Amino acid sequence: MIIDGVRIFDGTAMLGPGAVEFADGVITRVLTEPAAASDASAPAEVIDGTGLTLLPGLIDAHTHVFGAESNLGLALAFGVTTELDMFMGPPELTQALCSAAAERADLADMRSSGLVASAPGGHPGHAMPLLPTVAGPDEADAFVAARQAEGAHFIKIIVDDGANHGMSLPALDGATVTALAGAARRRGLLTVAHVSAGWSARLALDSGVDMLTHLPLEAALDDAFVSRTADERRVVIPTLAMLEVSAPKTSSPSRTGRSLADDPRIADYLPEHARTAIAEGHEGLCVEKASPEHDFTHALASVARLHRAGVPVLAGTDTNYLPDRACPVVHGASLHAELALLVQAGLTPAEALTAATSAPAAHFGLADRGVIAPGRRADLVLVEGDPTQDITRTRSIAAIWRGGVRLDREAYRGRTA
Numbered sequence: 001m002i003i004d005g006v007r008i009f010d011g012t013a014m015l016g017p018g019a020v021e022f023a024d025g026v027i028t029r030v031l032t033e034p035a036a037a038s039d040a041s042a043p044a045e046v047i048d049g050t051g052l053t054l055l056p057g058l059i060d061a062h063t064h065v066f067g068a069e070s071n072l073g074l075a076l077a078f079g080v081t082t083e084l085d086m087f088m089g090p091p092e093l094t095q096a097l098c099s100a101a102a103e104r105a106d107l108a109d110m111r112s113s114g115l116v117a118s119a120p121g122g123h124p125g126h127a128m129p130l131l132p133t134v135a136g137p138d139e140a141d142a143f144v145a146a147r148q149a150e151g152a153h154f155i156k157i158i159v160d161d162g163a164n165h166g167m168s169l170p171a172l173d174g175a176t177v178t179a180l181a182g183a184a185r186r187r188g189l190l191t192v193a194h195v196s197a198g199w200s201a202r203l204a205l206d207s208g209v210d211m212l213t214h215l216p217l218e219a220a221l222d223d224a225f226v227s228r229t230a231d232e233r234r235v236v237i238p239t240l241a242m243l244e245v246s247a248p249k250t251s252s253p254s255r256t257g258r259s260l261a262d263d264p265r266i267a268d269y270l271p272e273h274a275r276t277a278i279a280e281g282h283e284g285l286c287v288e289k290a291s292p293e294h295d296f297t298h299a300l301a302s303v304a305r306l307h308r309a310g311v312p313v314l315a316g317t318d319t320n321y322l323p324d325r326a327c328p329v330v331h332g333a334s335l336h337a338e339l340a341l342l343v344q345a346g347l348t349p350a351e352a353l354t355a356a357t358s359a360p361a362a363h364f365g366l367a368d369r370g371v372i373a374p375g376r377r378a379d380l381v382l383v384e385g386d387p388t389q390d391i392t393r394t395r396s397i398a399a400i401w402r403g404g405v406r407l408d409r410e411a412y413r414g415r416t417a
Helices: 069-077 091-103 137-149 174-186 198-206 223-231 240-246 258-262 272-280 296-308 333-344 349-355 358-363 391-395 409-416
Strands: 002-008 018-023 026-031 046-048 052-056 058-063 080-085 109-112 155-159 191-195 211-213 235-237 380-384 397-402
Touching (some): 058 069, 069 080, 069 091, 069 397, 080 358, 137 174, 155 174, 191 198, 198 223, 223 296, 240 296, 272 333, 333 349, 333 391, 349 358, 397 409
Parallel strands (some): 002 046, 002 052, 155 191
Antiparallel strands (some): 002 018, 018 026
């Protein structure tokens, strides 16, 4: 297969127009001029890419699959070829779904943290009494060892006192988070800290975690925090798509996430329940009792400051959607809102695309994807127009390949309808 005469965004920059050839699930050649002008022995099947842009398969760096194959199918239908799941159990189900996702071309591939580290009686264990917890630093090593034995690809640590859910709950202390980060590092595992406010972001940074996910809504991150994050080479997954619908409505008049339900490029490929969830749903939001200081513009300002300081910012949605759970942040579709929100925060469209392709692949050690280059997986998304000029062009999907296998998107639409 060769896609000819196409603009090529390789994960970091636009190369086209040129041609990309792939076979047996792997990219074999990337040409910086149309194939007809440089290669007389064109393959039998050629797609005319004139007026189109080829992207690496998109990577959502923060999702919750909840064991549902349908969520991975939904993700793939919107060009998300890999999801990084940030909490799932029981371990047997997580392992089974990761294995299925690795083998099936009709699902997005998946990596998962498995079970999260949290304080006894804290979030989210207060509602899940069988969830393993970490009572202190002396339990950290055993916790990390157990997760690694279960097949966890990274360690998720919850630093949250429940305030954003209208509760006062125990939270992990600095010594315990430090011990968890150290235990993971010794085993070659990355750590991702769920933070809920300024105090928890500072605690996570002090404790040596590799990545922070979410951003405070009560105030923008200050210059000292941003400079330290950059100097210590930490990574941030802001989950703007979730924060936008979680914050008070007045703070985000654009309603970028909610407006997906009105965009036919998105809505026409959504199951009816997912479309309704985007437009009207309120389940699974991280701020259930918003205070007046919870303003989405604070998150946008934090992303702008982090990006200017050189902190890697990754695209992740924090989707909590299930077919019977009306979470407005939906697999696949909401990553296109996340891209638009990253641009709203100050990234260029090309930088936002990098945040959803080569950057998460590099920082999560996915060396076989995220870039259009020979030897990489043929996870590819073909879109109409030029998304480096208009980021919403990622929604105008012409074709999707997962491991070199083309998704029959129209058949998917027919099934979901």
